[in-house]
Amino acid sequence: MFFGGIDIGASATKAALIDDSGRLLGSAVLRSGVDFTGSAAKGMEMALAQAGLEAGQVEGVFACGYGRKNAAMAQETRTEIACHAAGAYHHFPQALTVVDIGGQDNKIIKLNAQGLRTSFKMNRKCAAGTGAFLEEMALRLDLPLESLNGLAEKATEEATLGAFCTVFTATEVLSKIRDGVKIEALVKGLFRSVVKRVMEMDIFEGTVIMTGGVAAHNPYLAEMLSLELGREVLLPPLPQLNGAWGAAILARDFRARQLASE
């Protein structure tokens, strides 16, 4: 049996198809744009093509993310919190703290050893510490977004940026540029700021897993978080697809429960 998950985020739509062992057969990542329904359909189509499956062969699809209500092919919706939790637990079945750094918000989700959620937190209405923050800063520094990870990694120094607010940080960055601080040091300072915002959100317990598009493109963030926390921070195989993969897992478990009760 095959199952699908679709995660329609504010920036990107992710689709995943799995078999009943949870193995990924096909996936897609595309921009959500302004037509969530269209992006969801397209994403699923792309994932189906990659998996070599027809829509009719898929037993169930669950959707999550901001646009979750826009996925026409989904039988049920779950929050991205449930789906990221399910995705992370699929790869690491143990007590976890899942850190999802998304385009618009951050989430910290705690699971017990049985995979049950014990608590979760989403950041406030503010870009601090999110993907939007890094995007804004890349723009200010006139750097391609993809170059940030490499720059931060090779920095030998680090600029101290103290402000909470994205606008204040931009001002701080400007004054550092004026003072001749190296670009690598600035980018590492920006990464540190993301890590700090995340650490302020909650207490970290169990194994720490980092998911989401920002972690996927900037794995150095996980390394920095790990150093700060003094514990290992792991990435699932495809961090950006974790929510969609988790949604597919939930669709599979839902079907299994249905079958068991029939």
Added chain:
Amino acid sequence: MSEKTPPIQATKMMKKLMADHFLALDRAAAEGSPKVAWCTSVGPAELLIAMGFEVYYPENHGALLGATRMATDTIPVANALGYSPEICSYLTADVGAFLKGITPLTKAYGIKGVPKPDVLVFNTNQCRDVQDWFEWYGRHFNVPAIGVRTHRGVGEVRDYMVADVAQQIKDLIPTLEQVSGNKFDIDRLREVVGLSKQCTEQWRAVLEYGARVPAQMNFFDHTIHMAPAVVLRGRPEAIEYYDTLLAELVEREKAGYSAVPGERIRLYWDGMPVWGRLRMLAELMNELKAAIVCSTYCNSWIFGAFDANDPFESMARAYTELFIVRDEAYKENYMLEHVKRYGCQGIIFHDAKTCPNNSNSRYGLPQRFAEVHGVPSLVINGDLNDLRCFSDEQAKTNIEAFVEQIEEAAA
């Protein structure tokens, strides 16, 4: 269990009562008699009624500005005047509306403006903002803004606190006599305190219907039906109203109605309502089949200590005993007791940006509830009136995820 719950009929009576209340105020302000007193929602209204004032409650007006979302346009006016976006958005919405010359009372009752005060009487038991708020109008109208300055962060309510507050209430009398032209009459005060006590007990009985399984009323119903307990307590109309409502609730329960059809989850709400988003939140909770059965906010108009035999002391005690006046340990116990009694599976804390006084999630209380009492909670960021501080999407996802979590744990 009914799939569709018919609306509560008593609401019509309440609408009429509220219209009469505002029209009487409008008339009094126009005719200069009786005199108009503005009063904070948590007293000392009984004294003002006893002295013959028509009493107007600016917080109620603030909530109307929020519920009609007029606040969105009026808050920035007060901000521009130097009243920070970080302070009470009842204050900023209300002062801004006044400066813009608009009020929701126009559309609702055909009233041009809020009734001009002859005196303003505040009680700082809830916060300091009310004092600053009333003083703004005091300066504007050149009328006295007087008040009671209460103890805050109170653990056990001690006799010296009660004596102090009772004396402060008595000290208001000379000014009130002067403004109203009426002599203070202790028997009249006893009568009003007695009526307020009755109203309080009825309101308590209404709230108890939230404890039924399934709940007969939820938080969103309470925010509507609390109006008489807030603005008409001390008057016989409030008692008649709750008699009618309680009789209807008896019938509704017999008929098998429930506030949230198909109720699956029961929750406690702490903090202010998000006035401009009540409908959205009510619909979301209905969709999730989750009932908010009890709240700190709607419970705040239970003044159990009122005693007609001892009006000053009992008012002082009642207004000092309130949740908002108390220390953290009291708040924790109070909420825990209600969570248990109402069978709540979790708590939603509303952290209102502009009202720290009603935001109880800021000193680790949600964490203590989880760790010590095993009660999960969710904190949503928002505000009572300032929708610039509220995100529909974040609130929805948060609440949905919280209900998912509770259901998963229960499964």
